Amino acid sequence: MTATSDRVPRLLALVPYFLARPGIELAEAARDFDVTPRQLRRDLELLWMCGLPGYGPGDLIDLSFEGETVTVTFDAGIRRPLKLTAAEATALLVALRALAETPGVTDTDAVRRALAKIETAAGGAEAPVVVGLAETRGVDEQVRATVRDGLDTERALWIRYYTVARDEISDRTIDPMRLLLVEGRSYLEAWCRSAEGVRLFRLDRIDEARVLEEASAPPERAEPTDLSDGLFRPNPAQPVATLLIGPEARWVAEYYPVEDLVELEDGSARVRMRYADESWMVRLLLSVAGDVRVEAPEQLAAAVVQRAGEALELAELESVR
Structure with missing residues (x-):
């Protein structure tokens, strides 16, 4: 099954789509939405349970199936233009x-x-609203200005960068290539001289930045990152964790890329999630302790139990001091 973050926008688009194309074949519609016909049928079955408050037979979205075609016979108001709050x-x-x-x-x-x-x-909004976007949260404006200066003047940068996967801070000299806005966050794409490769650096994880006197000179083999399939791509060499995620921790499957998501009747979900660093995965799982269970691999489950035990021992020692 697809992740909820992909499914909800698709569900919202299905009714206007079918209203504009009455009698369209399911196979053609599935191609347009880049899903399988089976997944599209599941989506349509879910729409049958959606509608206006009251949720009686006359309030729910209604669909008519004829062979391999589908037509929306009652749209429950979804055809109306949406208004922004x-x-x-x-x-x-x-x-x-x-x-x-x-x-x-x-x-x-x-x-x-x-x-x-x-x-x-x-302009006619009733009251001003303060909005914090994930893209700008924590980004130092001095860092942002320095990065832009390095790009504009085509000079190398020195940065102090926090790597979440290894939970470490490192100093790097990089040759900036371009700024990107991906999935609501700002990234600097650059040639990293220490890693000898092209890397994407999240701006909110750059603690310090300084423009150097030397020119930015990425080597000829420094190709821009292909983001056509998204920022994160599965790496077959990485281990895979099978997690049982409770309703309170469903955000994990929305925030981090997962390969499979199976909805369960009690509101939980079973997912498969690749990870590059075991210590990072252990920290993530401990942050949602009680709401996620590791089903596989056993080594990861044992590491979580061990780290939790160490934390409890440390807490007990601190309490008696």
């Missing part, structure tokens, strides 16, 4: 402004036109 409009404005300022955006005019339209529409 003040909070939603403000969040969208902040994201668009960040996109407009990102070097490498090919059509900044289109972004600015969208900004102008939303600003006009949001």
Whole structure:
């Protein structure tokens, strides 16, 4: 099954799509949404249980199937244009402004036109809203300005960077290539001289940055990262954890890339998740202790139990001091 983060936008788009294409074949619709016909049928079966408050037979979305075709016979108001709340409009404005300022955006005019339209529409909002986006949270503005200066002047950068997977801070000299806005976060793509490869550095994990006197000179083999399939790609060499995630920890499957997600009747889910560093995975699992159970591999489960035991022993020692 697909992750909820992929399924919800698809469900919202299905009714307007089928309203505009009555009698379309399921196979063709599945190709348009890049899912299997079986998954599309599951989505449509779920839509049958969605609708207006009251949720009686006359309030729910209704579909008509004829052979391998489908038609929406009652849309429960989903055909109506959506209206942004003040909070939603403000969040969208902040994201668009960040996109407009990102070097490498090919059509900044289109972004600015969208900004102008939303600003006009949001002008009548009842109250101002303060919105914090994940993309900008924790990003030091001095770091952002220094990175842009290095890109504009085509000079190398020295950075102090925090690597989450290894829980360590390192000093690096890099040759900046471009700034990217991916999945709501800002990244600096650069040639890392210590790693001898192209790396993506999250701006909110750069503690310090300094422009160097020497020119930025990525080698010829430094190719831009292909992000057409997303930021994270499965690495067959990495171990795979099978996790049983409770309802309170479902955010883990939304925030981190998972390969499989199977919904269970009690609201929990079973997922398969690759990880590069065991210590990082142990820290993640301990942060949601009680809401996630490790089903495999046994080595990871044992590492979690051991680390938890060490933490309890340390807490007991501190309590008697």
